[in-house]
Amino acid sequence: MSKTIETLDDVVIRFAGDSGDGMQLTGTQFTNTTALVGNDLSTLPDYPAEIRAPAGTLFGVSSFQLHFSSWDILTPGDHPDVLVAMNPAALKVHLKDLKKGGVIIANIDSFDDKNLTLAGYEANPLSSGSLSNYQVIEVPITKLTLNALQGSGLSQKEMVRCKNFFALGLMYWMYSRPLDTTEQWIKEKFGKEPQIAEANDKALKAGFYYGESTEAFAARFEVKPAQLKPGLYRNITGNEATALGVVAAAQRAGLPLYYASYPITPASDILHNLSAYKNFNVKTYQAEDEIAAAGAAVGASYAGSLAVTGTSGPGAALKSETISLGIMLELPLVIVDVQRGGPSTGLPTKTEQSDLMFVTYGRHGEAPAPVIAAATPADCFNMAYEAARIAIKYMTPVYLLTDGYLANGSEPWLVPDAKDLSPIPVHFRTDPENFNPYSRNENNVRPWALPGTPGLEHRIGGLEKANITGDVSYDPDNHDFMVHLRAEKVKGIEKDIPLQDVYGEQSGELLVVSWGGTFGAVRSTVDRMRKNGYKISHAHLRYLHPFPRNLGDVLKSFKTIFVPEINLGQLAKLLRSEYLIPAVQYNKVRGLPIRSAELEEAIKAALGGAK
């Protein structure tokens, strides 16, 4: 029996369950299949810091949201159309986000007294009538999975564990997705455990056929492929893109890559990815702590590698003394800060634009370092490459800011040809004639002179350097000169970065200025409002220190500067102090991306009724 198929432009699905229910895996599988079908997509994984929080509890809920469409989208979506709730806690936590009239697919098997109590429900919401504004589809997911796996030879517990594949199969049916990508993945993943592989495969198919045969689903849907720019695509997370970006930069610079890091959420995946790329002349070093990781990176840079150290807020704090040393030594170094909620341990698995001020100013002394930020998961590739280029060309530590949302979120990436990536020239000093370790080129950059080079033996260190010779100097005028010189060197990079572009009119009533991972939410909001007649523009910054050299002019062309951030106004403060302009702030610090609808209201308020 076949059912009618309705065509939709876009859909937002959220899978939610216990942190042990495999929701991240389910979401990732749906994402990969959806990418291959040719939809544009954007994802938002959201999981607790605990690996296996107690089952059934509200704080143990893990979710994965996916927005896919037949057009170009920029955000994982504010409000899901469909919520797959594997237990009462998942329903309780996520119901408030669901669109009015949205679909709830609930695993009724888990709505027992114990789980209802754990979730804080006094009555079963499925039968109490409290969900009358939604379309509730009750599916006995656990029971159906067990039925499908009778005779599999697995224990009851092992069979129950397959239920996420049942849910995945059901959603594949509902949105007309093929099963083969996941079938292939199961085969590879569980190759050594054929029983488990077979069970997961069976559960997947059982879910798919359940959709086909049950009366509960009147219709299924399809979302046609998006009209993306032609080319070869792959789905990529921000952390994967960052890892590939630094490998690509090292290869195009002809340098070995040295990645020193200490495990920290949400940056560890960069280390995991790079440690697998050994045949790309990549060395990874899991240091004893954050400080050692920074120290080893400085050492590797001194010895002639493209050195990178990755971390998140707490680690960035620990590294700061070593980065100061890197600034004094004037050695190339890329520091990736995958920002997360702070202060202190804060919200390790949640996103926040927490560290812009910190990486710009958070070092002792006058210690200038360039700061750049990625806008989308795939953009992490470009900006990682750019960070390496600036570091090498200007012999300086460079901060690359990404965040938890970009790091774990994914989107289709139009993969570049390696040969189209502009080469990064590297010049090692080898000529001993008139060699001075702190002599300067036209960009105020000192030579990179590697240990092992005959005739260039010299000493560098954290004590103030005499200009040119690099000898230790306590001379007051020399210090004044060097402090200015280091600042000018970094400031001079503004000549070497793109001018700030403005989306929409180049002058007018209101300019929204954003940076980092809020790009998607801000651009789609501005776009929607413009279509509705609002004369607003958008400038998204990827270069934060130094700012693009035309930024002052851009800002002064608008009556109101509106700065939305997932912090208390760090960019707004920088813009005010640099350009002496007023800036209206919008700040929501929830550990989650900015919601487009709320942002729209805030922009309207800032416009004060103007359109």
Add this chain to the structure above:
Amino acid sequence: MATSNGNGETQTKKYTAKDFASDQDVRWCPGCGDYSILAQVQRILPDLDTPKEKHVFISGIGCSSRFPYYMDAYGVHGIHGRAPAIASGVKTANPDLTVWVATGDGDALSIGGNHLIHSLRRNIGLKILMFNNRIYGLTKGQYSPTSELGKKTKSTPYGTIDYPFNPVQLALGAEGTFVARCLDRDPKHLQQVLLRAARHKGTSFIEIYQNCNVFNDGAFLKLTEKETKPDNVLYLEHGKPLVFGKENDKGVRLNGFTPEIVSLKDGKSGLNDVLVYDEKSFDLAVLLATFSDRPGFPTPIGIFFIAERKSYEEMMSAQIQEVTKKRGAGDLDKLLKSGNTWVVSSN
């Protein structure tokens, strides 16, 4: 004359100690023990057949950490405690370099304790020279992690209440594969140990007792003065019996698990009763490391322990080679286009 170093490269110039002295004025206090250590290092380097440009000296913060400035080689004067971390990056990035770490008791054992133990554990090919003067010199006289309990210093006018570290025990406990102790005032012996440390694969750790004549003068006098040295210093020599004393009249014997000092003069014990040192024995090393804390026992000087173990950088390179052999040299274009890809065509 052309000579060949361990890497099969040719060193065309025969160096002298002077070739390793930089043009910078040495700024340690007159009479400081650091002068002797600097001189001995400069003296042994010509014997190593390693070209000058391949020596790198990395230091932290403190008096000892000014060391790199005085060496005509490559050098980084780093930040407090972090020299082993920086040096680990240098050595693993380019294993062809000979990487030295100059550090002190405060730098290595206090602020940098974590990096010290982990470089020892990993067995990275660093030559760590830890100048131990049992005091903070550069900050003008506070107690250090090796200052003896009860010591009165600027920050402890009523005496310290911190138990000190025994650096040799610490290094052994941290899986060190070359652990030694030397005296600044025994230059010949220091040179011998430095040479062996330089040739050791993996981490070499030498604790060097060094006199700070300004803030802790005479800390090791008992071990260095002609009168008291013979009865208080026990030189460890591989394959030789553990004897000491003015007339080599005392020996170390084991009574069960307990070491004891016996007289070799009173006729009750002879050389056959005395322990013969074995630098490959971890058990002996651990036992001898306790001597400096045992009342009535001499302080052992020399190489406590040497073990042959693969170095970190060796294994790192081997793994890269193995993976590269299996997968072929990486192709960037293929890497970028790996995973599940799809093509969007132009219509």
